[in-house]
Amino acid sequence: MADEDDAGGEGSVTGLPASLEMAWGLRERPGKGPRPTLTLPRIVETAVTLAAGEGMDAVSMGRVAKELGVSTMSLYRYVTAKEELYILMSDAGVGAPPALPPEAEGWGWRELVTQWAYAQRAVLMANSWILRIPITGAPVSPNQLAWMERGLAALAGTGLTEGEKISTIILIGGLVRNEATMAADMMDAIVKSGVSPDQVMGQYVRTLRLMTGPDTHPAVTRLLESDAFTGSDEPDFQFGFGLGRILDGLAALVEGRQAVQDGAEA
Amino acid sequence: MADEDDAGGEGSVTGLPASLEMAWGLRERPGKGPRPTLTLPRIVETAVTLAAGEGMDAVSMGRVAKELGVSTMSLYRYVTAKEELYILMSDAGVGAPPALPPEAEGWGWRELVTQWAYAQRAVLMANSWILRIPITGAPVSPNQLAWMERGLAALAGTGLTEGEKISTIILIGGLVRNEATMAADMMDAIVKSGVSPDQVMGQYVRTLRLMTGPDTHPAVTRLLESDAFTGSDEPDFQFGFGLGRILDGLAALVEGRQAVQDGAEA
DNA sequence: CTAGTTCTGTGTATTACTTACACAGAAGAG
DNA sequence: CTCTTCTGTGTAAGTAATACACAGAACTAG
Numbered sequence: 001m002a003d004e005d006d007a008g009g010e011g012s013v014t015g016l017p018a019s020l021e022m023a024w025g026l027r028e029r030p031g032k033g034p035r036p037t038l039t040l041p042r043i044v045e046t047a048v049t050l051a052a053g054e055g056m057d058a059v060s061m062g063r064v065a066k067e068l069g070v071s072t073m074s075l076y077r078y079v080t081a082k083e084e085l086y087i088l089m090s091d092a093g094v095g096a097p098p099a100l101p102p103e104a105e106g107w108g109w110r111e112l113v114t115q116w117a118y119a120q121r122a123v124l125m126a127n128s129w130i131l132r133i134p135i136t137g138a139p140v141s142p143n144q145l146a147w148m149e150r151g152l153a154a155l156a157g158t159g160l161t162e163g164e165k166i167s168t169i170i171l172i173g174g175l176v177r178n179e180a181t182m183a184a185d186m187m188d189a190i191v192k193s194g195v196s197p198d199q200v201m202g203q204y205v206r207t208l209r210l211m212t213g214p215d216t217h218p219a220v221t222r223l224l225e226s227d228a229f230t231g232s233d234e235p236d237f238q239f240g241f242g243l244g245r246i247l248d249g250l251a252a253l254v255e256g257r258q259a260v261q262d263g264a265e266a
Numbered sequence: 267m268a269d270e271d272d273a274g275g276e277g278s279v280t281g282l283p284a285s286l287e288m289a290w291g292l293r294e295r296p297g298k299g300p301r302p303t304l305t306l307p308r309i310v311e312t313a314v315t316l317a318a319g320e321g322m323d324a325v326s327m328g329r330v331a332k333e334l335g336v337s338t339m340s341l342y343r344y345v346t347a348k349e350e351l352y353i354l355m356s357d358a359g360v361g362a363p364p365a366l367p368p369e370a371e372g373w374g375w376r377e378l379v380t381q382w383a384y385a386q387r388a389v390l391m392a393n394s395w396i397l398r399i400p401i402t403g404a405p406v407s408p409n410q411l412a413w414m415e416r417g418l419a420a421l422a423g424t425g426l427t428e429g430e431k432i433s434t435i436i437l438i439g440g441l442v443r444n445e446a447t448m449a450a451d452m453m454d455a456i457v458k459s460g461v462s463p464d465q466v467m468g469q470y471v472r473t474l475r476l477m478t479g480p481d482t483h484p485a486v487t488r489l490l491e492s493d494a495f496t497g498s499d500e501p502d503f504q505f506g507f508g509l510g511r512i513l514d515g516l517a518a519l520v521e522g523r524q525a526v527q528d529g530a531e532a
Numbered sequence: 533c534t535a536g537t538t539c540t541g542t543g544t545a546t547t548a549c550t551t552a553c554a555c556a557g558a559a560g561a562g
Numbered sequence: 563c564t565c566t567t568c569t570g571t572g573t574a575a576g577t578a579a580t581a582c583a584c585a586g587a588a589c590t591a592g
Contacts (some may be wrong), residue, residue, distance in 0.1 A: 135447075211280065245515035296589095300538095339580080340540080
C-alpha cells in the first residue's frame with residue numbers, strides 16, 4: 001500500500017534517478033531508438049562552464065539548451081528535473097579529491113583531516129558557483145562520496161566510533177562550506193559595489209554602529225571598537241580558527257580515550 | 267566617481283533599505299499621502315504565517331498579497347524586493363533571544379554558550395521555514411543582532427580576542443544552522459515519502475551499499491556496516507557531538523592562556 | 533479654503549522560467 | 563518488413579518578479 005517511491009524510473013535498482021545511475025556507470029544505453037545527439041557529461045559540462053563564467057543565475061534549462069544548440073525540452077530526455085542537473089553539476093564541480101602527496105604516508109589523523117578540509121575549501125573557493133546550489137539531501141553522487149570516503153579514511157587512526165567519525169566529517173564539511181560561502185558572499189558584494197574589501201567591511205561596521213550602542217549592545221560595541229573587522233585576511237583567520245578549535249576538541253577526545261586504554265592495559 | 271551605492275533610498279543614513287530602517291524604528295511615517303492600508307509588520311506576519319503553514323514555496327509576492335486582500339504590487343510600496351521581505355521574515359522568525367533563567371547568574375561561559383546554541387537550534391527547528399531562506403549577507407536586522415549580542419556576551423569571560431569571539435559565534439551559529447537544516451531535510455523526506463525515519467535512513471544505506479564496496483570505499487563500507495545510521499536520535503547526537511568538540515577545543519585554548527597568564531603572574 | 537505636493541493602491545504588461553504533452557521520425561529487433 | 567522504442571522538438575500552460583504610469587487620498591503652505 002506504500003505508494004511506490006519510485007524515484008528511479010523503470011530499470012532502477014538503486015532508487016536513484018536515471019541520470020545519477022548513469023553517472024555511476026550503471027545502466028547501459030538502450031540500443032533501440034535514434035542515436036542521442038547529446039550525452040549527460042556534455043550537458044553537465046556546458047552547464048558548469050556557464051555557471052563558472054556567468055554565475056548560477058545564468059544556468060536555466062533554456063540557456064543550457066541554447067548553449068548546446070538544442071531545444072530546451074531535449075534536456076529533459078537526460079534529466080527529469082532541473083534539480084537533478086544541479087546535483088550532477090555539483091558533483092562535476094567538486095571533482096575527485098586530489099591525490100595525497102607522497103609524504104602523507106607518515107601523517108597522523110590531524111594532518112590528514114587538515115589537508116582534507118583545506119583541499120575541499122580550495123575547490124569550493126575556486127568554483128564558488130557550487131555554493132549557490134542548495135544542498136537537498138544526503139550525498140549520493142560519485143565524487144561527493146569519494147570526498148566522504150577520504151574524510152572518513154583520514155579519521156581511521158583516531159579510535160572514534162563510526163557515528164563519531166561521520167559526525168566529524170559533517171561538522172568539518174559544514175564549516176568548510178559555511179566559511180567558503182561567506183567568503184563568496186563577500187566577494188559578490190565587492191564585485192557588485194565596485195569598492196574594496198576594506199570599504200565593504202567599513203560600511204558594515206559603520207551601519208552597525210548606527211544601530212547599536214553600549215547600552216543595548218555592549219558586546220557588539222566592544223567588537224566594533226576592536227580591530228576584528230580590519231584586515232582582509234579575516235576569512236582565512238576565521239576558517240583556520242574554527243578548524244583549529246574543532247581539531248583541538250577532537251584531539252582531547254582521542255587522547256583522553258587513548259590514555260584510558262593505556263591505563264587499562266597497564 | 268564611485269557610483270553611489272545608494273541602497274537605502276532617499277532619507278537613508280544607515281545605507282540599509284527603508285524597510286529595515288523601519289524595523290529598527292528609525293524613520294517616521296511621512297504625514298503626507300493617503301493612510302496606508304497595510305503595515306510592514308502585518309505584511310511580515312502574514313508571510314510568516316504562510317511560510318509556517320505551507321512552507322517557503324508558498325510564499326510569493328502574489329500569494330502574500332492575496333492573503334492580505336490587496337494587489338501584488340501594493341507590497342512593493344513597503345518592500346523594494348522579495349529578498350527584503352525574506353530578511354524581515356527571518357528576523358521575525360528567530361525572534362528575540364529568550365530571557366536567561368535566573369540560575370544563569372552563576373554560569374560560566376561554557377554553560378552560557380551551550381544554552382545559546384540550544385536555544386537557537388530550538389527556534390530554527392520550530393520554524394524550519396527559516397532554513398529555506400538562503401543567507402545573503404551579514405546580519406543587519408534587530409533580532410539577528412540581538413542573538414549575536416547574546417553570543418558575544420556569553421564569551422565575555424573567556425579572555426578571547428574580539429576576532430576570536432566573532433569567529434566562535436560564526437562557527438557555532440553555522441553548526442546550529444547546518445544541523446537544523448539536515449534535520450529539516452530529513453523531516454521533509456519523511457513527509458514526502460510517507461515512511462518512517464528509519465525507513466528513510468535504511469533506503470539511503472541500501473542505496474550506498476549498491477554503489478560502494480570494500481575495494482573502492484573501505485571507510486564508507488565500515489560506516490555502513492556499523493550501527494551509526496540506526497537510531498533516530500542521530501541528529502541530536504550529531505549536534506551534541508559537534509558542539510561538544512568545539513567547546514572542548516575552545517576550553518583548551520582558554521585554559522591554556524589562563525595557565526600562561528597565571529604563570530607569568532606568579 | 534485652495535492649490536500643490538506627496539504618497540498610496542492598483543492595473544497592465546514584460547520578461548523569464550519550468551515542465552507537461554503529443555508528434556514525427558530514427559534505429560534497431562524480430 | 564514491420565513493430566517497438568527512443569530521440570528531439572514545438573506548443574502551451576502555469577507561475578513568478580517587478581517596471582511603469584495613473585487615479586485619487588491626505589496633508590501643508592499660502
